[in-house]
Amino acid sequence: MALHVSLQHFLIVSAVLFSLGLFAVVTRRNAIMVLMGIELILNSANINFLAFSRYNGLQIDGQMAAIFVIILAAAEAAVGLAIVLNIFKNFNTVNVDEISAMKQ
Amino acid sequence: MTQSLLLQLSVAVLFLPLVSFLILIFFGKKLARQSDVIGIFLNGAALALSVTILYAKVNFFHDELLNFTFTWISLGNVTLIGPLKFDLGIMIDNLTAVMLVVVTLISFLVNLFSSKYMEGDIRFSRYYANLGLFSFSMLGIVIANNFLSMYIFWELVGLSSYLLIGHWYEKKSASDASKKAFVVNRVGDFGFLIGILVLWANYHTLTYEGVYAAIGSGMIPFQSAWWMTASGLLIFCGAVGKSAQFPLHVWLPDAMEGPTPVSALIHAATMVAAGVYLIARTFPMLTADALMVIAYVGAITAFISATIAIAQTDIKKVLAYSTVSQLGYMVMGLGVGAFSAGTMHLVTHAAFKAGLFLGAGSVIHAMHNALHHAHDHHTDAQDIMNMGGLRKKMPITFWTFVMFTLAISGVPLTSGFLSKDEILAGTLAYGSLTGHMLIPIIGFLVAGLTAFYMFRIVILAFMGDHKDPSRLEHVHESPLAMTLPLMLLAALSFFAFYSLNPIGASSGWFFHAIERPATVVPLDMAAASTEIFEEALHHAHNTAMLFSLLVAGTGILLSFLTYHWKKISADAVAESMAPVHKFLLNKWYFDELYDATAVAGVKGIAALFAWFDGKIVDGIVNGAGSVTKMGAVVSGKFDSIVVDGFVNLTATVAGTFGLVLRKVQTGRVQSYIVFAILGIVVLFFFYRAV
Numbered sequence: 167m168a169l170h171v172s173l174q175h176f177l178i179v180s181a182v183l184f185s186l187g188l189f190a191v192v193t194r195r196n197a198i199m200v201l202m203g204i205e206l207i208l209n210s211a212n213i214n215f216l217a218f219s220r221y222n223g224l225q226i227d228g229q230m231a232a233i234f235v236i237i238l239a240a241a242e243a244a245v246g247l248a249i250v251l252n253i254f255k256n257f258n259t260v261n262v263d264e265i266s267a268m269k270q
Numbered sequence: 271m272t273q274s275l276l277l278q279l280s281v282a283v284l285f286l287p288l289v290s291f292l293i294l295i296f297f298g299k300k301l302a303r304q305s306d307v308i309g310i311f312l313n314g315a316a317l318a319l320s321v322t323i324l325y326a327k328v329n330f331f332h333d334e335l336l337n338f339t340f341t342w343i344s345l346g347n348v349t350l351i352g353p354l355k356f357d358l359g360i361m362i363d364n365l366t367a368v369m370l371v372v373v374t375l376i377s378f379l380v381n382l383f384s385s386k387y388m389e390g391d392i393r394f395s396r397y398y399a400n401l402g403l404f405s406f407s408m409l410g411i412v413i414a415n416n417f418l419s420m421y422i423f424w425e426l427v428g429l430s431s432y433l434l435i436g437h438w439y440e441k442k443s444a445s446d447a448s449k450k451a452f453v454v455n456r457v458g459d460f461g462f463l464i465g466i467l468v469l470w471a472n473y474h475t476l477t478y479e480g481v482y483a484a485i486g487s488g489m490i491p492f493q494s495a496w497w498m499t500a501s502g503l504l505i506f507c508g509a510v511g512k513s514a515q516f517p518l519h520v521w522l523p524d525a526m527e528g529p530t531p532v533s534a535l536i537h538a539a540t541m542v543a544a545g546v547y548l549i550a551r552t553f554p555m556l557t558a559d560a561l562m563v564i565a566y567v568g569a570i571t572a573f574i575s576a577t578i579a580i581a582q583t584d585i586k587k588v589l590a591y592s593t594v595s596q597l598g599y600m601v602m603g604l605g606v607g608a609f610s611a612g613t614m615h616l617v618t619h620a621a622f623k624a625g626l627f628l629g630a631g632s633v634i635h636a637m638h639n640a641l642h643h644a645h646d647h648h649t650d651a652q653d654i655m656n657m658g659g660l661r662k663k664m665p666i667t668f669w670t671f672v673m674f675t676l677a678i679s680g681v682p683l684t685s686g687f688l689s690k691d692e693i694l695a696g697t698l699a700y701g702s703l704t705g706h707m708l709i710p711i712i713g714f715l716v717a718g719l720t721a722f723y724m725f726r727i728v729i730l731a732f733m734g735d736h737k738d739p740s741r742l743e744h745v746h747e748s749p750l751a752m753t754l755p756l757m758l759l760a761a762l763s764f765f766a767f768y769s770l771n772p773i774g775a776s777s778g779w780f781f782h783a784i785e786r787p788a789t790v791v792p793l794d795m796a797a798a799s800t801e802i803f804e805e806a807l808h809h810a811h812n813t814a815m816l817f818s819l820l821v822a823g824t825g826i827l828l829s830f831l832t833y834h835w836k837k838i839s840a841d842a843v844a845e846s847m848a849p850v851h852k853f854l855l856n857k858w859y860f861d862e863l864y865d866a867t868a869v870a871g872v873k874g875i876a877a878l879f880a881w882f883d884g885k886i887v888d889g890i891v892n893g894a895g896s897v898t899k900m901g902a903v904v905s906g907k908f909d910s911i912v913v914d915g916f917v918n919l920t921a922t923v924a925g926t927f928g929l930v931l932r933k934v935q936t937g938r939v940q941s942y943i944v945f946a947i948l949g950i951v952v953l954f955f956f957y958r959a960v
């Protein structure tokens with residue numbers, strides 16, 4: 167049986183990656199890990215963009231969007247890490263459970 | 271001098287005393303001398319204008335009726351009735367002109383007299399203000415040309431008499447007397463008002479002219495002869511109250527509680543004259559039956575009060591009853607149809623009765639001073655038994671008093687002789703025409719009684735010697751402001767001012783100016799016509815004069831025999847007729863009778879109404895109150911339980927949800943993300959492509 171890689175496979179990989187990222191975002195206590203989870207989610211989106219680009223007549227739009235997302239992710243990581251640094255300065259921890267000053 | 275000028279002058283006469291009232295009531299205390307000068311001056315001005323009016327009226331417009339009417343309130347066209355309006359206005363005929371002079375003259379003299387008599391009174395300026403109001407009210411009655419404004423001023427007279435009689439209201443007797451005068455007058459006025467309403471209901475006009483024209487055209491009230499008589503008698507009720515006729519005469523003697531000059535004013539010009547004037551004004555609409563009732567009321571009044579006067583010892587009480595008696599004469603005179611004689615007696619009586627009261631005031635003033643000097647605060651200064659021998663100390667007061675007494679007793683050459691003689695002749699003529707001989711008999715009897723009790727005062731107060739001559743040391747003649755009015759009034763008690771013929775008034779200017787008005791009632795109801803009456807009067811005249819001289823002479827002689835020469839012992843006579851004397855001394859027990867009947871009845875009704883008010887009306891009100899209160903409690907409960915409960919429930923529900931939902935707000939970003947994801951999943955589930 168010939169191994170045929172179709173759009174669905176890409177989408178499944180992307181979904182798994184998204185789920186793992188989401189899982190990391192939701193469950194990790196460490197803010198760094200949360201940020202990493204967000205990177206996973208963004209990258210799963212990138213896989214989708216590329217997959218749709220590949221299976222929709224080789225159009226460049228998807229790849230453009232993927233590159234745009236990578237740039238955004240870099241910016242986001244920079245801002246996010248800056249926030250985490252500031253949180254660490256203020257709270258002396260990066261554990262998101264302990265950063266609950268807005269809680270009543 | 272035109273008619274309209276005369277009307278304007280009469281309006282000025284009317285309002286001058288009102289101006290005096292207004293100035294004095296507001297600024298009286300602040301003005302110099304507490305401003306008696308203003309009262310005297312304004313009343314003097316009114317007198318001068320009145321004399322001008324009388325002179326002009328009699329000389330230039332002798333037979334004309336000066337009339338001015340304006341519409342006060344117009345009610346427009348009233349359904350089923352037609353146009354309705356209230357007309358007011360003024361009217362001057364000879365009677366009005368004469369009355370204007372009488373009223374302003376007496377008020378001027380009383381104002382003048384009071385400046386000394388009331389000196390030092392605590393409410394001096396208010397006293398003068400009220401005198402102004404009194405004159406104003408009376409002048410309003412005199413110049414009215416309709417029943418409406420007459421009724422308004424009629425009540426104002428009642429009010430001002432109340433204020434003046436109760437001038438010394440700290441005295442219980444004075445405040446009681448003022449209330450009595452007011453209430454008794456109201457009884458009469460009620461009849462007057464009903465009479466006016468009967469006329470209004472039938473004729474829709476209240477001017478004399480309109481009413482008499484309507485009656486003259488044959489429209490009698492409610493198409494009934496009975497109502498014609500009744501309407502006249504109802505209006506006469508007002509006169510019964512104001513002129514103190516039987517059975518409403520009880521207020522006048524009590525009104526003596528007011529200051530003596532006020533008594534002079536009330537008794538001569540401004541109050542009791544109103545009733546007689548009212549009869550004179552309504553004379554054309556009175557039927558023969560009504561006139562007969564009026565004549566009898568006058569005769570009964572004259573008789574009752576003359577008998578009471580004999581037994582009284584208070585100088586003012588005697589004079590008060592003599593006033594009632596003389597008013598009875600006037601009413602009787604008008605009732606029998608001797609119109610000119612009745613009104614003339616009103617005028618002559620005004621002069622000599624004002625004089626008698628002012629003279630009595632002068633005596634009381636002197637007695638007060640003397641008793642004050644003797645430090646005697648128990649002797650009654652008004653009791654003639656405590657006087658005597660004042661002749662030498664107070665010559666002017668004495669001689670003027672004698673003049674007034676001669677006039678009221680009907681001695682020839684006085685004004686009183688002229689008018690009284692004509693009234694008596696009128697009663698005799700009436701008796702011969704209708705057969706009511708009781709009226710002339712009472713008339714002559716009362717003439718004798720009058721002479722008797724009036725000379726009793728003169729002899730007891732002025733003549734003889736005082737029991738204790740030392741008491742008289744401090745009695746002095748009164749000052750000029752008090753004796754001047756006396757002298758003036760004494761002069762006016764001579765015959766010459768009213769008729770140049772000393773034994774017959776009918777040829778004088780007064781009888782010529784004031785003639786009996788033609789009746790307007792249908793002939794079968796009217797009294798004997800003027801011609802028939804004049805004829806009978808002519809026959810009766812000499813007899814009347816003879817008799818009146820005889821009874822007056824007898825009365826004076828008996829008085830001198832009893833009190834001066836002591837040939838007859840008054841005490842012995844009184845003792846031999848003890849019950850009669852007691853009866854007269856107690857004024858025929860009229861006050862007691864009214865206390866037992868009318869007053870007790872009213873009190874009973876009042877108690878009944880008080881009970882009704884206290885139990886039933888208050889019960890209903892309180893019941894309504896408790897029902898409302900119960901309703902309030904119920905709605906209060908509804909409010910606090912249901913409405914508040916609902917509101918609280920809403921709040922609780924919201925609070926509970928809040929508590930629950932608050933848990934969601936953990937502040938943990940990760941849980942928010944979880945919810946967001948769940949939300950997206952749910953949305954995906956709902957909007958999935960089918």
